[in-house]
Amino acid sequence: MKPILVIFGLGNPGAQYERTRHNAGYLAIDTLSEEFGQGDWQDKQKFDAFIQEARVGIAPVLLVKPKTFMNLSGDSVRKLVDFYKLAPDTQVLILSDDIDIPLGELRLRMKGGPGTHNGLKSIVDIYGEDFPRIRIGLGGPPVGQDLSNWVLSTFMTEEMDTLRESFVGLPKMIEGFVLGDT
Numbered sequence: 001m002k003p004i005l006v007i008f009g010l011g012n013p014g015a016q017y018e019r020t021r022h023n024a025g026y027l028a029i030d031t032l033s034e035e036f037g038q039g040d041w042q043d044k045q046k047f048d049a050f051i052q053e054a055r056v057g058i059a060p061v062l063l064v065k066p067k068t069f070m071n072l073s074g075d076s077v078r079k080l081v082d083f084y085k086l087a088p089d090t091q092v093l094i095l096s097d098d099i100d101i102p103l104g105e106l107r108l109r110m111k112g113g114p115g116t117h118n119g120l121k122s123i124v125d126i127y128g129e130d131f132p133r134i135r136i137g138l139g140g141p142p143v144g145q146d147l148s149n150w151v152l153s154t155f156m157t158e159e160m161d162t163l164r165e166s167f168v169g170l171p172k173m174i175e176g177f178v179l180g181d182t
Contacts, residue, residue, distance in 0.1 A: 001053055003062040003091075005178060006080055007032060010096040010119040012152075013050075013067045019160070022070060022151040024097035024136040025119075028167060029063050035171040037063060047083070048076045056178040074122035081127075093177065094133040096120055097151065101137030103159060104166035106173060108134050116147070134173065136163070 009029025017023050033041070036054040044051050050065040062084075066076030081088055089111075096119055101107060111130045114120035123131065141150035155163065175181075 001060045001062075002084060003053075003060050003086075005056075005059065005091055005093060006062045006064055006084065006086060007054075007093045007095065007174070008064045008066060008073070008077055008080075010070060010073050010094060011065060012069050013065070017152070019154045020152050021138050021155060022097055024138060024163065025095040026065050027163065028095045028134070028136055028170060029065055031167040031170050032174060033063055036061065036174070041065075043067075047079045049080070051080075056175055059178050061178070070119040070122075072122055073119040074124075074126045077123050078126055088127045088131040090132075092131050093174075094120065094123060094131065096133060096135060097138050098135035099138050099140050099147070099151070101135055101139075103137050103139040104162040105137035106134055106166055106170065107137070108132065108173065108177065132177070134170075136166075 009025035011017065011023035011026030033052055036056050037052045038055060039053055041050045041052045048067050050067065052063040054061040054063050064080060066073050068076045081092060086092060096117055100115060110132050113129055114124045141147055
């Protein structure tokens, strides 16, 4: 299957990162998997990623969790873009956490800089700023807390509930993106 769109949920692989703030992209892609996924997740070494085929309506889509760790997300993105000969500005969608947006808020942007996000920076270094992304709000760290330690810490139960609640609208957002209704 050649996908018309590849959706990457950014995060860090491994059980120790599963419920961390920086894995909001992985958590979001799991929501899309429940809604659109077909078959099981596959560990694809050649892409350095876990992938799952999906359908949004009749559109073939690929769901991806890079295994490169956050700071090298662009490596996995590049492998898939090159293999499927995709146009990053129209056939790639990145889901990533964002500390500058309130917890649980989702924002679709068609292009833009990486801000302080090293996963996005890794992709921007390869493709420039012209690729769509959905930014998943985390809110900022408490005053005086180190940013990297905070994004690698686990969500509190109430925070996870807020995030899951916001993900309820994510499949509709993706349908709108695929159908050009955004």
